[in-house]
Amino acid sequence: MAIDQYLRKRFFPHIWCAGCGHGIVLNNMLRAVDQLQINQNEMVMVSGIGCSSRISGYVDFHSLHTLHGRALAFATGVKMSQPNLTVICPMGDGDALAIGGNHFIHACRRNMDLTAIVMNNRIYGMTGGQFSPLSGTGITATTSPQKTIDREFDIISLSLASGATFVARTTAYHYKEITNYIKEALQHPGFSVVEILSQCPTHFGRRNKQGDATEMLQRYRQNTTSIGSEAKQKNPELIERGIFRQETAPEYCAEYAELINRAQQS
């Protein structure tokens, strides 16, 4: 299989549970890299801490496994110092939007050419199933035995409002969309956010009676629809998938290169 060349097989087996959605993301992310024929020596993966963040150890790129929530902060330094590199940042929902929320909105605002992937399983997987800012209300987690009363973020609205110039969403069920959106995101000259609804059968599924991984994936098939579809008009509860924004705006590293020119001329 073509994507084998992007894996560090020496470090397998991976740590993920059977049925975890993170593996699906890894597989289809590598397909995107493969289809774009990006030179592995120019690919950098920067991740934080969480089950999702462990993805960086398994890929044969330059890989930087950092601190919980700080992937984008480290990535900003990598990209700014070496703008020719392609930098991709897979993050968990808690990682990206609880502890890393501030870095996330500022990265959107800056519009540096980074690709942020939020692997949203609506739970803290690594630490054993506590609720996250993406869980939403009525969810059972180890820190919400009486079910959550915390409202959730909408990653798409947050990214759009914060200034990200490429924003897309899909699910682990729609694996071809994962590849397509990540491809678009990697090619997009600015800050890209791809939200991928992923499943954690071990903690989210089990506690919330959502069945095994297959059932959880089926649910994503049923409760999502393409942006602006007829189904959405009939049933506003459906979660939309697709590209919400794709527009160019001044990219940070390019703007900084201009700034250097001005400083050196004056």
Added chain:
Amino acid sequence: MRQRTEFIQGNETCVRAALYAGLDFFAGYPITPSSEITEHMAAHLPRIGGSFLQMEDEISSLCSIIGASLTGHKVMTATSGPGFSLMQEALGFAVMTEIPCVIADVQRGGPSTGLPTHGSQGDVYQARWGTQGDHAIISLTASNHQDLFAMTVEAFNMAETFRTPVVLLLDEITGHMREPLTLPREGEIPVIERLRTSVPEGVDYHPYLPREDGRLPMSDFGGKHRYNVTGLYHDMWGFPTTDPKVIHGLIHHLMDKIENHAHEITRYREYYLDDAHTVLISYGCSARTALHVVTSRRRRGEKLGLLEIQSLWPFPAELVRAKCEHAHYILVVEMNMGQVVHEVKKAVQDPERVYLANRVDGEFITPTDVRNIMRLVHGRGV
């Protein structure tokens, strides 16, 4: 050729020295009394084609420079008090991943927001132990601009030599004070460049396999070797592990590479120590006061001497022990409730000779303050 002398602030001196050392990447977040470092970096770096980032906080400032160091750049951030607290997690990451970087902490009064515009030396132990877990750290300081320039260059040199974060512990007083700085000529202070691996492309490179001398040649991220970097305990490929043997080896390596080279890292100045009955030990801004006391008392024939420590961590215990051997009294002059004084007590024989001369109300410690305490120590009352 006459050398250029400028009348500038300590914070600006630090910037000039960092550029001299080859810095080309800086990220920071404004905070008094270190903001001038960030401002001068913003002015200078674009002119030399370097990178300047004003980040959203101190956490991301340190994280981003660590990322930039990995790609092969000399990097720095600067902060004070609360900002230094926010940096502790990423400081530990740089320790664990052995990524060279320099963090300037221009100390102000703490705890908390404390005294933003006043001097203090309350972060000495934070520099040592601020980040969690066993680790070694290098921390340098200086009391005047000429030394501050040299110590800043040394901070970059040591960061590269030992693959470690170095904390440059300045204070509001030296940071904001203006005094003449004679700019060193190119080559006058040695500048150490990064040790890069000679392993060719295509050959398995082990980023965390120390050479016989304990050093680990680096390979620029984005270059010809692809490897993993993690803050978890890791093996020679940089891959996470829980193997007790590997963990044992890594923690010992992280400690030994610095603690076993303490003598190489030690930096100090001494004044009139040869026949001193009373030895003052001081550092940073307080050393200016201590030096004043020592020189004026010497004029009156009193046998006072000063040991000014410039490398606070690893603490130069052997040096202190040797220099204090014949002292009747040892007076540690510092602007905190007593930090270095504990290290001195641990270092010397007969620690009952050691006294603290401090001031913690935000005002710069004066020669009178030191003299009053000295009178008490000598049993003469104030």
